[in-house]
Amino acid sequence: MFYEIKLKVEKENGKGEKKEVIEHFITDVELFAEAEAKGLEQYNGDCDVFSITRSNVVEIVNEKEEDKPFYKATLIDIFIDDNGNEKETKYYNLVCAKDITEANRLMQEHMRQGLNDMRLDGIVKTKIIDLI
Structure with a gap:
């Protein structure tokens, strides 16, 4: 299971002033406590x-x-339920790319590997800076 973690850290800006900033990370762990430990580990507890x-x-x-940066891609799986109604299920993937064009290309390639029945609905840039 993926968890998104936001950490408050003190960083020095271009003028040499210390500013408190919030950095976004994602981690693949089982429990909240493990996610917290991974976050603290990122800055040796200095966050x-x-x-x-x-x-x-x-x-x-x-x-x-x-x-x-990471981009979040929305994939839609369309299926027919038992009553004959069309239903949609959304799935979200992260893709690392230099821009949205590259993210779109990478997602199209990824979808050719067995996700042909899904539709790419959108791609947005995230604030996530790294996988920890």
Whole structure:
């Protein structure tokens, strides 16, 4: 299960002033306590775990690369229920890419690997900076 973690950390800005910022991470652990431990480990305990939430992300498509952000892709699976009604189920994936065009290309390639019956509904840039 993926958890999104927000950490408050003190960072130095371009002017040399210390500012408190919130950084977003994602982690793949079983329990909230494990997510908190991973967050604190990121800055050797020199941070405040501001928030931990269960993520709706079900898969991370590729490895995180330096200087490339994560994008969240929404996939829709359309099926017919027992009453003959059309239903939709949404799934969310993270993909690391330099821009939205590359994210779209990577998701199309990923979907060709057995997700042909799904539709790519949208891609948005996230604030998540790394997988920990």
